[in-house]
Amino acid sequence: MDNEDWDMSAIYGESASGSSKDTKVMHGKSQVQSSIFSPDSNIVTKVRTIQRPVGKPSNAPLNTSSFTGIGLDADLAKHMEGKLRVTQPTVIQQKAIPVLLGPTLKVGDEIPKSDTDVIIQAETGSGKTLTYLLPILNRLIEAEASPTLDLESKRSIGTVAIIMTPTRELAKQILQVLETLLSMPPSSVTGKKRSHWIVPGIVIGGDKKKSEKARLRKGVNILVGTPGRLLDHLQNTMSFNVQSLRWLVLDEADRLLELGFEETMTSILKILDARVRLVASATNANDTTKVWPQQRQTVLCSATLSDDVQRLAGTSLVDPVYISAKQENSIARGVPGSSAEEDNDKSAPQQFMTPEQLKQLYVIVQAKLRLVTLTTMLKSAFGVTLGSKRPLVQPKMVVFLSSCDSVDFHYDLFAHTGKEKSNAQDGSQDEYFGQSLDGQNQEDGNENDEDMDDSQKRVARAWTDEMYRARRDTERHEAKKARAQLSLKGATLPDVPLFRLHGNLAQHLRTDTYFEFCKSSHGVLFATDVAARGLDLPDVTHIIQYDPPSDLKDYVHRVGRTARLGREGEAMLFLLPSEVKYLELLTAQGLPTQEVSVTSILMKLAPPKSNEYQQPATDIQNSFERYNLQTPENMALARGAYWAFVKSYATHPSSEKHIFHIKNLHLGHIAKSFALREAPSDIPQPKKKSKGSGAGNYEKDETRANRKSQKEREKEERQKPKIVLKRKNDVSEFAVGDYKSLVGPMLKKKKAKK
Numbered sequence: 036m037d038n039e040d041w042d043m044s045a046i047y048g049e050s051a052s053g054s055s056k057d058t059k060v061m062h063g064k065s066q067v068q069s070s071i072f073s074p075d076s077n078i079v080t081k082v083r084t085i086q087r088p089v090g091k092p093s094n095a096p097l098n099t100s101s102f103t104g105i106g107l108d109a110d111l112a113k114h115m116e117g118k119l120r121v122t123q124p125t126v127i128q129q130k131a132i133p134v135l136l137g138p139t140l141k142v143g144d145e146i147p148k149s150d151t152d153v154i155i156q157a158e159t160g161s162g163k164t165l166t167y168l169l170p171i172l173n174r175l176i177e178a179e180a181s182p183t184l185d186l187e188s189k190r191s192i193g194t195v196a197i198i199m200t201p202t203r204e205l206a207k208q209i210l211q212v213l214e215t216l217l218s219m220p221p222s223s224v225t226g227k228k229r230s231h232w233i234v235p236g237i238v239i240g241g242d243k244k245k246s247e248k249a250r251l252r253k254g255v256n257i258l259v260g261t262p263g264r265l266l267d268h269l270q271n272t273m274s275f276n277v278q279s280l281r282w283l284v285l286d287e288a289d290r291l292l293e294l295g296f297e298e299t300m301t302s303i304l305k306i307l308d309a310r311v312r313l314v315a316s317a318t319n320a321n322d323t324t325k326v327w328p329q330q331r332q333t334v335l336c337s338a339t340l341s342d343d344v345q346r347l348a349g350t351s352l353v354d355p356v357y358i359s360a361k362q363e364n365s366i367a368r369g370v371p372g373s374s375a376e377e378d379n380d381k382s383a384p385q386q387f388m389t390p391e392q393l394k395q396l397y398v399i400v401q402a403k404l405r406l407v408t409l410t411t412m413l414k415s416a417f418g419v420t421l422g423s424k425r426p427l428v429q430p431k432m433v434v435f436l437s438s439c440d441s442v443d444f445h446y447d448l449f450a451h452t453g454k455e456k457s458n459a460q461d462g463s464q465d466e467y468f469g470q471s472l473d474g475q476n477q478e479d480g481n482e483n484d485e486d487m488d489d490s491q492k493r494v495a496r497a498w499t500d501e502m503y504r505a506r507r508d509t510e511r512h513e514a515k516k517a518r519a520q521l522s523l524k525g526a527t528l529p530d531v532p533l534f535r536l537h538g539n540l541a542q543h544l545r546t547d548t549y550f551e552f553c554k555s556s557h558g559v560l561f562a563t564d565v566a567a568r569g570l571d572l573p574d575v576t577h578i579i580q581y582d583p584p585s586d587l588k589d590y591v592h593r594v595g596r597t598a599r600l601g602r603e604g605e606a607m608l609f610l611l612p613s614e615v616k617y618l619e620l621l622t623a624q625g626l627p628t629q630e631v632s633v634t635s636i637l638m639k640l641a642p643p644k645s646n647e648y649q650q651p652a653t654d655i656q657n658s659f660e661r662y663n664l665q666t667p668e669n670m671a672l673a674r675g676a677y678w679a680f681v682k683s684y685a686t687h688p689s690s691e692k693h694i695f696h697i698k699n700l701h702l703g704h705i706a707k708s709f710a711l712r713e714a715p716s717d718i719p720q721p722k723k724k725s726k727g728s729g730a731g732n733y734e735k736d737e738t739r740a741n742r743k744s745q746k747e748r749e750k751e752e753r754q755k756p757k758i759v760l761k762r763k764n765d766v767s768e769f770a771v772g773d774y775k776s777l778v779g780p781m782l783k784k785k786k787a788k789k
């Protein structure tokens with residue numbers, strides 16, 4: 036159905052689309068004010084929108100089953116009902132919990148005869164955390180009745196379960212769920228305390244190692260951690276006792292096994308293999324109970340499974356069973372996708388799973404319109420565009436960006452734009468280091484040239500300069516303070532709390548922001564992929580992928596922050612016209628997307644009964660550009676974000692280079708999307724920040740670049756075309772320069788091999 040045909044030729048406003056450019060030198064560079072609309076820019080295309088109905092909720096609890104019915108301890112089930120409001124299992128819980136409870140329970144026909152390694156695949160938001168935590172807990176509690184397990188020395192048994200996650204936030208979230216489950220009251224039947232002896236713990240980068248060591252020395256029975264810190268403790272904390280380890284859970288397994296984490300994971304597995312086996316064969320001292328697995332059971336889970344999992348499964352899993360939420364038969368032996376025939380087999384496991392009820396949309400936007408389109412989308416969602424009403428239930432949104440610097444920039448921009456001084460004319464009068472302070476002096480009303488002699492004028496000028504500097508310093512100080520806050524509210528989206536999350540924030544800010552956003556009923560979180568995996572952010576209604584992910588798996592995890600547990604949700608993907616082929620990749624993976632036209636979004640800016648959206652869009656863009664010009668700090672954030680974007684674009688995997696290639700980027704328009712008025716060749720690169728300063732362009736743990744091995748990066752370097760970008764007919768005034776000048780020193784150093 037065609038539902039978004041607009042004839043825009045009639046409504047190009049003169050001021051919004053005029054081609055005249057205004058040039059000024061500020062912040063050491065020429066600033067060109069150019070229009071984001073031009074008569075020949077064909078932003079209005081006939082859009083054929085395919086209306087695809089969303090499916091029935093696929094990750095909701097089943098109303099035909101109960102936890103006790105699938106073998107869970109009655110006290111534990113009751114406790115979950117009271118504490119978590121969890122009463123009925125989801126599909127994956129119904130299928131996997133009986134298997135993980137072990138062969139002794141004999142619930143279900145398909146349960147393997149002995150404990151076995153397990154691979155679990157289910158949609159995002161389907162309750163995978165409880166799927167693996169509940170059976171472990173259940174089996175620990177069951178062991179209380181075992182005469183061979185000395186209750187007094189249970190803590191000294193050391194760590195019996197390790198849960199590994201790729202991000203610190205996810206580790207904290209899992210610990211929180213674990214602690215809730217462990218706060219079980221005494222049994223209503225026997226009156227005995229349950230689970231009180233089980234000690235949970237966490238080891239993650241960014242936290243103090245010393246206190247972690249102390250806790251490990253005392254004994255932690257279930258340990259949640261990120262790979263780097265876990266390996267560190269395995270290598271350096273002598274008192275870390277894993278001799279009785281029975282469960283190893285790799286949550287978000289595919290991410291953990293990607294290049295970058297792979298080496299760490301291999302080392303961890305080697306150490307565990309050696310230590311656990313050593314004791315088991317020497318004394319068999321830990322064979323304390325029949326209800327625990329006799330050997331270490333490894334559980335892998337994710338919504339996306341990939342080649343990495345197959346690689347690990349081949350070496351480290353013993354005859355695993357595969358349990359999928361979507362597959363007809365509950366349980367299958369072997370590793371999904373490991374046989375060649377499966378490639379042609381339609382019943383073979385799906386690599387990616389998204390909730391059926393999730394609405395997946397995309398918009399194709401020219402780079403120069405990206406920022407206003409995003410702004411309009413946010414404004415209209417919160418009901419702050421002309422003629423729109425605030426929705427009764429305010430949305431809660433996550434905007435995914437490709438770099439930490441980009442997150443900082445957008446967070447800062449939305450938090451502060453609109454507060455700039457009203458007399459600011461394209462920033463010239465607000466520029467702290469500009470030539471003129473006249474505007475400021477007049478504003479302060481301290482100077483009346485006609486009534487003063489020369490010396491009075493000098494004193495007055497010195498005095499106003501002084502006051503101006505003092506005010507400038509105060510404003511800068513306040514801006515600095517504001518940047519360290521957990522959330523901010525700005526004039527662009529009044530009363531909407533804005534948050535940011537990325538791997539370069541100090542750990543306490545990361546943690547506090549995560550919990551704060553969880554608690555908030557509405558708001559916008561600007562985040563890198565650090566928020567993509569596993570985070571259970573309650574009530575998120577919308578996801579915006581402003582920068583496409585570097586990996587299709589991340590697409591699935593990002594959109595999975597909404598539409599959780601049977602709820603509705605909407606995800607929007609931004610694509611440049613040169614990236615349209617990405618849709619083919621999504622389609623090939625069975626990910627259903629539906630187009631929304633950029634015009635239909637921008638039209639939300641038009642006054643009621645009018646089609647004139649270009650002027651309000653231009654006003655928004657100009658106010659962003661003015662904000663950047665206001666202070667060197669603002670300028671630095673924008674320039675840093677621009678460079679981070681360009682560099683991050685260059686790290687898309689080689690398999691996607693035909694879609695995301697830097698040579699396809701219109702850099703002048705990209706600069707516009709960071710509200711910069713400078714030519715790309717003029718945009719200075721940010722100075723390298725000192726190591727360990729907690730600042731930088733990319734994610735530390737979660738960077739795209741980190742995911743590649745040195746070898747793979749070198750190979751990509753060699754393959755990079757030696758190109759000189761030429762000015763194309765339809766290319767703007769800015770997009771000129773050779774590859775090196777565009778990409779910067781990070782890539783400059785390596786020479787292409789012949």
Ligand SMILES: Nc1ncnc2c1ncn2[C@@H]1O[C@H](COP(=O)(O)OP(=O)(O)OP(=O)(O)O)[C@@H](O)[C@H]1O
Nearest residue numbers: 096121123124125159160161162163164165569571
């Ligand atoms: N059976 C259930 N009934 C009600 N709520 C549940 C049930 N199982 C889990 N939940 C809740 O659903 C939410 C999502 O669970 P969880 O984070 O484990 O999903 P997930 O499948 O691991 O998602 P992701 O793939 O994104 O990590 C949590 O808040 C959890 O408490």
